[in-house]
Amino acid sequence: MHDRARGDRNRDAAPRAAAPPPSLEDLMVLVARGDEAAFERLYDQLAGPIFGLVQRVLRDPAQSEEVAQEVLVELWRTATRYQPDRGSVRTWALTLAHRRAVDRVRSAQAAVQREDRVAEAEVGRPFDEVAEEVTGRLERDQVRRCMGTLTDLQRESVVLAYYGGYTYREVAQLLDVPLGTVKTRLRDGLIRLRDCLGVAG
Amino acid sequence: MLTGAYAMDALSDTERAMFEQHLADCDSCTAEVGELQDTAGRLGAAAAMPPPASLKRRVLATASQTRQLPPTVAPTTAPTTAPTTAPTTAPAVPSSAGRVRAPRWQLWATGLAGVAAAACLVAAVILGVRLGSVQRQLDESGARAAQAQQQLDSVLAVLAAADAKITTAAVDGGTGTAIVSQSRGKVAFLARGMQPLPSDRAYQLWSIGPAGARSMGVLSAGADLGPVVGDLPAEPTRLGVTVEPRGGSPQPTTNPVLVLDLPV
Numbered sequence: 393m394h395d396r397a398r399g400d401r402n403r404d405a406a407p408r409a410a411a412p413p414p415s416l417e418d419l420m421v422l423v424a425r426g427d428e429a430a431f432e433r434l435y436d437q438l439a440g441p442i443f444g445l446v447q448r449v450l451r452d453p454a455q456s457e458e459v460a461q462e463v464l465v466e467l468w469r470t471a472t473r474y475q476p477d478r479g480s481v482r483t484w485a486l487t488l489a490h491r492r493a494v495d496r497v498r499s500a501q502a503a504v505q506r507e508d509r510v511a512e513a514e515v516g517r518p519f520d521e522v523a524e525e526v527t528g529r530l531e532r533d534q535v536r537r538c539m540g541t542l543t544d545l546q547r548e549s550v551v552l553a554y555y556g557g558y559t560y561r562e563v564a565q566l567l568d569v570p571l572g573t574v575k576t577r578l579r580d581g582l583i584r585l586r587d588c589l590g591v592a593g
Numbered sequence: 594m595l596t597g598a599y600a601m602d603a604l605s606d607t608e609r610a611m612f613e614q615h616l617a618d619c620d621s622c623t624a625e626v627g628e629l630q631d632t633a634g635r636l637g638a639a640a641a642m643p644p645p646a647s648l649k650r651r652v653l654a655t656a657s658q659t660r661q662l663p664p665t666v667a668p669t670t671a672p673t674t675a676p677t678t679a680p681t682t683a684p685a686v687p688s689s690a691g692r693v694r695a696p697r698w699q700l701w702a703t704g705l706a707g708v709a710a711a712a713c714l715v716a717a718v719i720l721g722v723r724l725g726s727v728q729r730q731l732d733e734s735g736a737r738a739a740q741a742q743q744q745l746d747s748v749l750a751v752l753a754a755a756d757a758k759i760t761t762a763a764v765d766g767g768t769g770t771a772i773v774s775q776s777r778g779k780v781a782f783l784a785r786g787m788q789p790l791p792s793d794r795a796y797q798l799w800s801i802g803p804a805g806a807r808s809m810g811v812l813s814a815g816a817d818l819g820p821v822v823g824d825l826p827a828e829p830t831r832l833g834v835t836v837e838p839r840g841g842s843p844q845p846t847t848n849p850v851l852v853l854d855l856p857v
Binding site for chain 2: 440531535555557583
């Protein structure tokens with residue numbers, strides 16, 4: 393990291409700027425070898441999605457920063473264990489981020505705040521509040537469009553489970569539908585989203 | 594199908610652990626979970642927000658002071674058949690070192706009585722296999738080897754106790770073994786052939802007595818656990834192994850996958 397600061401300005405002007413940026417998978421190979429500069433570039437690409445997702449679930453900015461930091465350092469620490477054949481780096485990172493956020497939500501410490509959040513009825517405003525200045529706007533538009541293809545119950549279940557960090561039992565309670573229905577809606581909803589979003593990012 | 598709920602972390606901890614065990618045997622579920630996690634990741638990415646600038650400084654600084662995990666190397670599976678047959682067929686086994694081993698095995702085997710002999714042979718075989726892998730570790734890495742040697746020494750110390758007692762239990766596809774020495778106040782544990790766990794889970798060993806469960810340490814997530822040696826609590830009745838989050842839990846959060854009743 394420190395070595396890198398010196399050459400940055402010159403490097404930006406160099407012809408190599410025309411080369412395509414390294415993929416997250418390429419960077420991960422370097423990070424696994426302890427390359428701190430590569431980790432910084434990985435950070436630049438992943439910190440926004442990780443922080444945004446964690447804050448979306450936790451709401452509290454201070455807690456979100458803490459969890460996001462934990463997740464990002466974990467990516468560094470476990471880079472050597474990343475297996476490309478088991479999914480993309482982004483999926484790996486966001487799966488970890490979501491799980492850590494949910495673990496935090498479910499810890500006893502957060503139990504009290506949670507009670508209040510149930511009353512907030514966040515189902516009604518799934519996407520509109522996401523900040524506009526964020527990169528990845530295309531992605532957001534596409535997700536919003538695809539969310540529109542779900543049935544109301546699918547969408548509500550997915551939003552409460554994923555962004556709300558609720559268990560499917562809690563979702564069933566909130567929506568007042570049987571457990572089996574929620575399980576099915578979560579799976580059907582995700583499958584429909586998968587088909588709508590397509591494979592390519 | 595719980596794949597959707599799993600991909601969105603909408604299962605309770607217990608359900609999650611159970612489903613992960615199921616995933617290990619279900620290739621089509623694993624494939625579907627992978628795709629759904631990918632989709633969930635897209636939802637996650639859509640929530641991106643610029644983090645505070647201070648976060649970057651802290652993350653980079655913390656990372657540079659955090660040691661990375663060593664990569665997982667392909668498991669070196671120790672031969673389990675050869676050592677098992679070695680004691681009975683010893684005369685037929687050519688000794689590469691040119692030593693005459695058969696008489697020694699026979700003397701030793703006949704010198705010990707019944708159940709105790711069988712138990713010790715089992716332990717010797719297990720330890721022999723472990724010793725083989727410990728030896729390989731010695732060759733691979735000095736630091737790891739020192740640790741492995743220490744591990745082995747402490748297990749051997751328990752085994753060598755005059756009152757050492759052994760108990761084993763079968764678990765889906767594998768076995769767990771405990772060696773107890775009341776005189777030394779120690780218990781050694783090892784297991785082989787466990788279901789490997791996802792990277793964010795680990796097996797945790799507990800001594801369970803009238804007062805409840807006490808952690809004896811977080812083990813690996815792989816097929817082979819231990820050997821580990823711990824103090825024998827005042828009134829332990831059994832050892833249990835549960836699936837826990839990678840860092841371990843203060844108390845068990847799932848039902849044990851392996852339970853060993855300790856010999857008295």
